[in-house]
Amino acid sequence: MPLSDSDLQALWLTVRLAGIVTLILLVVGTPIAWWLARAKSWWKGPIGAVVALPLVLPPSVLGFYLLLAMGPHGPVGQLTQALGIGLLPFTFWGLVIASVFYSLPFMVQPLQTAFEAIGDRPLEVAATLRASPLDAFFTVAVPLALPGFLTASILTFAHTVGEFGVVLMIGGNMPGVTRVASVQIYDHVEALEYMQAHHLSAVMLIFSFLVLLILYAWRPNPKKGV
């Protein structure tokens, strides 16, 4: 087996982090995307821009501000201390929260596009068939946006797997807690363990390629619907 135990530990941690972040963002990102797709409010512009910020911001900048916020003097840090949770930086859950922010646009934007593509009509039809707005959301909008949900989840998962800068700022480098695959590769290179770095990098490369292959090769039925 060319991967060491610590490599496997880092991979497992990465998968766990990406999985949890994807689940959280499905819950958090869906209402944001729905609101952005359907609202006519003035706030749509500013909120949309904030959601997109992680796309252009250097991860270190995002990590730096999150570190300040979650630190002992930051608002989040004071709250978590008051709640008896302690401080989040350099913990797994601190990393989860940071990754949620970092990957937010990768969940929200494909979902927003999918919701916008549905249009008003199917929801109006549902309303005339006695479905309340919430009912119509789950029985009409979600099924019709299912390809969007798949795309958004795959992108969010993959993007979280690939993060590095934010992890270094928030998570540090603690084996089994915050040392994810990308950091492990960095460590191998630092230690001049090029062979190990190769093996882990190859796993990441193949994984990323497969994810993108799925996204590009698989296209939902383009036949027009409603």
Place this chain on the structure above:
Amino acid sequence: MAGIRARFRLDWPGFTLDIDLELPTKGIIALFGHSGSGKTTLLRCIAGLERAPDGFLALNGEIWQNGAHWLPTHKRPLGYVFQEASLFPHLTVMGNLRYGMRRVSRERRVNLDQAIELLGIGHLLDRKPDRLSGGERSRIGIARALAVNPRLLLMDEPLAALDLQRKQDILPYLERLHDELEIPALYVSHSPDEVARLADHLVVMESGRVLADGPLTETLARIDLPIRLGEDVGAIIEATVGAVDNAWHLARVDFSGGSLWTRDRGLPVGRRVRVRVLARDVSLAREHPGQSSIQNVLHGRVDAIADDDHPGLVLVRVRIGAAMLVARLTRRAVAGLGIVPEQNLWVQVKSVALME
């Protein structure tokens, strides 16, 4: 308080809807007008899909909207047929039909079989909408609206997306709907032919306002309306098949003021029919025309005279018993014959369209 009472005012850039209507809750009420006249917007206001801030809407005394109170669409007991059928693509035909039905209280559930049978869609239930023709989709859209057992059916040009042949295929289903169901329906259309075949009551709209509203035959025969129907100006007569002449393949339809002969379409004697007579097919004579190829000659009394679209043309409405016909004549002919209101004269009808 029976009937539909609707009062809406909407101010949009470039369009104002301003209507105040009292409509019967019986039969098919056609909302008729050119595109942009506000028919669909009015229908959407009634459905609650469009919100007119100070509107008022009540169905048989039950208030759906007034200043303080606004019933959301999903709580209004209505059925809505959209212009493009708008079936849910992720559900089968049966799934579409059951979507609304499952959300109606158990006591108000209808037997889905009746709607399926009425619209002849029994063989399509397992299909997905993308495997249906346009005509099939329309029929399923109508059945889906009926499946919620609505107290008011709203239909927004259900035939507009179809070609002429498909329209002819579906009109009989709509006629059955009219004959067999008790549900009042508002039917948006810009086709005089559909209106003539289906409607009992007519609301004529233009630029967001109601130009005329009343029973179909009366309203269609109004010649003072500024709405321009062109070649479609005409009148409807409610009649009964009185006799069939098998030797000449003709049928006689009787109405209160007389009778007309038309091509035999195989309808039995005693059947109630609608007869549509276009203004261009009616001519007037002071003396009985005697021998002529036009064999439908009636005696009537001039009721009103009005200008037509073209300055050389005039519309003359003639009362024959309780029925009315409209004739399109040249202004010169009217002057030459000296046609004036209350005058008795002979009416020649060249062509009659029989509608079941």
